[in-house]
Amino acid sequence: MSPTLATARIQNPREVYGRTLVELGRADPRVVVLEGDLGKSTMTCYFEETFPERFFEMGIGEANMTSFAAGLALTGKIPFTNSFAVFAAGRAYDQIRMGVCVPKLNVKIVGSSAGLSDFGDGSSHQTVDDVAIMRVLPHMTVLVPADAIEVRKMVYAAVAHPGPVYIRITRNDLPDVTREHEPFVIGRPGLIRDGSDVVIFAMGQMVSEAVRAADALAAEGSGARVVNVSTLKPVDEAALIALARGFRGIVTAEEHSLIGGLASVVTWAFRNEHIPVRCVGIEDRWGQSAHSYAELQQEYGLTAGHVAAQARAVLND
């Protein structure tokens, strides 16, 4: 129950996403892929090589790509639209809203290089807001994988789920924190590591940081339960509450604005519970360029150390 990240396999979620699309393309002829000229970053290049007739290069035109995908869905296809998250979700927001989400079309939107993971390119290419704007759309399902294992399962789940799905994928390599043999079910939070004092609800990249924080807390004699909240919508509030029953405090951890993401999910879910909550995430501010992701993690307060500090604080609340 206590994965040690020191020996965990490291995988790249984009790479696994690209390979999984090919598997699904083979299994289901309805799967088609649209790309906004970033196929060697989003890794849809594998699908293009294998199924060129079901791959649509849409150029740098995310609005048209998204509505075009809606048209494909209306003829029974299962289209995946691909770009950096800032463009896939933000640039095409109105197209997702009216064309896809209102009629509940079977379009899967994959936001790649999400969060601050495109560290060098700065605020124009980073997303602090994608989960928030996708969550507010009725009919939308919002998924944020904690590792590459979960990416693969989520892509399968997205195809099996009728309706719009947004999947947020980081550019970073991530250690495996979830287990290969455990099924992924949309809406179900996953127990990653157990403890009995504080619950850390974490999203995406921050799940592995939370595990590292739990290691540090354990050395100090505090038990931290780490829960992977990889479905940001729909939220199983009862499951979240059950996972925190009997605990002294809650910490949330996300690489996203504190507005509209995991902090919003958890504080709302616990609105009638009497348990202190502290939140780790991006304050109401934009990203910026840096020479490494680690620098941004430090600048924005997104390290295991920041999570552990909030856990210590909440245990004293």
Place this chain on the structure above:
Amino acid sequence: MRRTRDPAELARIARLIRAHIVRMVGIDQKGHLGGSCSAADIVTALYFYQLRFDAARPDWPGRGRFLLSKGHSALAQYACLAECGFFPKRELLKVKTLGALLQGHPEVDRTPGIEANTGSLGQGISMACGMAAGLRLDARDSRVYCIVGDGETCEGQVWEASHAASFYELDNLLVFLDHNGLMTNGKLTDRYNTGPYPEKWRAFGWHVLEIDGHDPGAIVGALDTAAGLKGRPTMVVAHTVKGKGVSFAEHRPEFHNGTLNRAQYQQALRELGADPDAPFDETPLCALPEFALPGGAAATTGGAA
């Protein structure tokens, strides 16, 4: 349902469609009279001449697809769908009421015969491209028809879609430009000129035809011609009059989403050959003997695609 290519008969049906548009705009309410009337002859020719469909099975995979990228002209499409038997005609009188089958703009999951959600401009033409690509992947011979407004061409997405249609050689796509020359607040040429349209679409690699969008013979002719044009999508630039058929609304931008008082409402219906005091006739055209096909065959046998 019997199809007709007779210009006089199509013109008579279009007058009936325009009378329904006026009824749906109603008295002292707001409604998109201008753009619905400018597109009415094209929409009428699509349903009563061209489109292959089965009103009893709106999702029949072999149907032709028609969507309004200028979703605000929905009243014209609703009137045709009702006359073709997709839903009871009385639904027309409930348009835009709470819980209505017929929304202010088209919704695919709510209204039989509607193919996509449109209303936010510029998106429908992209959806039409995606549909054409999807039908081609399935090797279906169905064609996709779309109407774009000239004011709508201010939206950059129209041109993104025009690139895509040309690049993917979507020759199963036919788009009409409803070129009525008016945007909400005045003349396009005065306020925000996006022309010249034929030259622009030719430069984007489309076949381009240019017609009088109120001449049923010309519309039918363009549909016939376009069916034989291969390798590229076809744009039919249709010169139209906003508010066509209602004298006081013609060429008048204030009737884009305008209001009719009681006197205007009655005058409009009379000009369209309808008696404002007569009870609403709930029998659709498709149920009349002159539109019946021998042996009660479905509309799937008519039309080109």
